[in-house]
Amino acid sequence: MISINLIGPDDTAKLGRDGSAGFAGGGLIEYNRRMNPSDPRRHSAAAERNGPPILAELRRLLPPRGVMLEIASGTGQHAAHFAAALPDWHWQPTDPEPTSMASIRAWCTGLAHVRPPLRLDVLDWPWPAELPSEVDAIFCANMLHIAPWSCTAALMRGAAGRLAPGGLLITYGPYLEDGVPTSPGNLAFDADLRARDPAWGLRDLAEVAAQAGAAGLVLRERVAMPANNLLLVWGGGST
Numbered sequence: 001m002i003s004i005n006l007i008g009p010d011d012t013a014k015l016g017r018d019g020s021a022g023f024a025g026g027g028l029i030e031y032n033r034r035m036n037p038s039d040p041r042r043h044s045a046a047a048e049r050n051g052p053p054i055l056a057e058l059r060r061l062l063p064p065r066g067v068m069l070e071i072a073s074g075t076g077q078h079a080a081h082f083a084a085a086l087p088d089w090h091w092q093p094t095d096p097e098p099t100s101m102a103s104i105r106a107w108c109t110g111l112a113h114v115r116p117p118l119r120l121d122v123l124d125w126p127w128p129a130e131l132p133s134e135v136d137a138i139f140c141a142n143m144l145h146i147a148p149w150s151c152t153a154a155l156m157r158g159a160a161g162r163l164a165p166g167g168l169l170i171t172y173g174p175y176l177e178d179g180v181p182t183s184p185g186n187l188a189f190d191a192d193l194r195a196r197d198p199a200w201g202l203r204d205l206a207e208v209a210a211q212a213g214a215a216g217l218v219l220r221e222r223v224a225m226p227a228n229n230l231l232l233v234w235g236g237g238s239t
């Protein structure tokens with residue numbers, strides 16, 4: 001069982017929207033394989049690579065315990081990696097794709113503080129009632145550029161309404177700054193994304209910040225990450 005992983009020349013994590021079986025090709029595509037035919041876990045090499053540097057930032061940013069809502073969990077590797085290292089955080093993984101549920105569940109087997117994954121498309125409003133009504137942090141990696149622009153506003157609105165006072169929204173991925181991708185690799189990746197779907201593409205940080213502001217969130221920190229990615233920390237304007 002194979003699914004497509006879009007991957008930029010700079011090796012950034014870029015997984016196709018649906019994570020489903022696709023076509024063979026070269027260039028910006030890597031394959032996201034199941035470990036073996038009877039194993040529901042899908043594997044993203046990018047998620048494996050960027051997990052440790054993201055975890056280092058989460059350890060620095062997060063308090064010792066809390067409730068985490070993960071948006072766009074994809075394969076579930078991030079949920080498993082981060083939750084294993086942060087045992088006092090209750091982790092709620094989500095993804096809109098039905099095929100992601102089994103993979104997330106399988107990666108998180110044995111982690112009692114990881115809740116069963118829930119289906120969440122950020123555009124579906126209101127967000128499902130089964131989600132925790134208030135969370136201490138929200139993590140969303142590599143979604144904004146592989147989803148229509150309307151998902152950015154939806155993420156900000158949904159996050160602002162669900163974060164506890166002092167809570168943080170942490171987004172990760174490649175961005176444009178001042179309208180310019182941060183590297184030739186990201187420039188090529190942006191062009192590749194837009195060719196695949198005109199609604200996709202790297203997002204301009206200032207425009208993302210404007211959407212956040214409209215929802216009442218401000219950018220608290222910008223962390224440069226390996227492979228020209230950014231980790232962005234958003235919080236309520238008054239805390």
Ligand SMILES: C[S@@+](CC[C@H](N)C(=O)[O-])C[C@H]1O[C@@H](n2cnc3c(N)ncnc32)[C@H](O)[C@@H]1O
Pocket residue numbers: 013014015016017018019044046047071072073074075078095096097100120121122123140141142143146147151
């Ligand atoms: C490139 S993958 C990233 C997966 C994982 N966060 C990572 O970094 O490895 C993009 C993810 O965004 C999810 N996604 C796309 N559109 C979405 C939407 N409207 N709401 C929530 N998730 C969405 C996809 O299902 C997919 O799992």
